[in-house]
Amino acid sequence: MAPRRTGVPREVIRWLQSLDLSFCPKNFRRDVSNGFITAEIFSWYFPEDISFHSYENGTSLSTKLGNWSQLEKFFLKRNLNISKELIDGTIHCKPALQFLMMIYDQIKCVQDNEVDFTDSCYQEGLPMVARSTASKAVKSNITLSEILSEPDLIVNKQKVQALMELHVQHRQQERSVNPGGYVTLNSFHWRIDLIRQPSYRQLSTQSMRTIRCL
Incomplete structure (x- = not known):
């Protein structure tokens, strides 16, 4: 042969x-x-x-x-x-x-x-707020033994980069499926503007008084 x-x-x-x-x-x-x-x-x-x-x-x-x-x-x-x-x-x-x-x-x-050895399936089962950040995703998916067995810094850097890109892709997919599950900069500013309104503060004060009376 x-x-x-x-x-x-x-x-x-x-x-x-x-x-x-x-x-x-x-x-x-x-x-x-x-x-x-x-x-x-x-x-x-x-x-x-x-x-x-x-x-x-x-x-x-x-x-x-x-x-x-x-x-x-x-x-x-x-x-x-x-x-x-x-x-x-x-x-x-x-x-x-x-x-x-x-x-x-x-x-x-x-x-x-x-073949996928990352914890992406586990992350998909968690609520939005409990899912890993980018740094946490890297720590969870690259073990110490993996680094020790492959001492080449360039190879390990490529692994980290691939995990970061995969994390970004998953987050983009999550946002497209559930856009309301994330607080964007615009929605954050809108909430601050709402809190600053006198009518909102007056309503909040009245609500607190009602709660104290209960």
């Missing part, structure tokens, strides 16, 4: 080997054509969506079509952009490198978009 013999990049070969598959593809055109290995690969990342036992490792056309029919439903459910033409070419043992690179890129893309 050397890259020069198969044409498959070394990083993709290392990735396949890391999955501990039931067998290692040697002839990629043949071994990928029935969809069995593809199902096993995706079952590592989406075990709740793929029942690996429903796939057969056979060579007949009916077996291939059955496996790929299940995979196409899975691709549609997960919004994975794998074309029908590419699937058909793989079934009929056309060069498999393009397909392998496609699923490798799709899985990397899903991982990059979905």
Whole structure:
């Protein structure tokens, strides 16, 4: 399985080997054509969506079509952009490198978009006034062990910057959903002007007297 013999990049070969598959593809055109290995690969990342036992490792056309029919439903459910033409070419043992690179890129893309180790879900469940400030968000989402394991100041600075940008994005989204939940500068000035009005102060004094009499 050397890259020069198969044409498959070394990083993709290392990735396949890391999955501990039931067998290692040697002839990629043949071994990928029935969809069995593809199902096993995706079952590592989406075990709740793929029942690996429903796939057969056979060579007949009916077996291939059955496996790929299940995979196409899975691709549609997960919004994975794998074309029908590419699937058909793989079934009929056309060069498999393009397909392998496609699923490798799709899985990397899903991982990059979905993995979130911040406390954003927890923050969304809190009242507006109890949610973290920007500095608190950074302290909550970067641990001491993380800094010690990565002593590069530039890398840690980039992490802080990314968290700050993410915090700002979340606040902007919150404001668009619930604009009344935030005190803006204009509303603050309006409240001060209202308090300064004689009628408001007189009403407040009368209210306090009423409370004392109760």
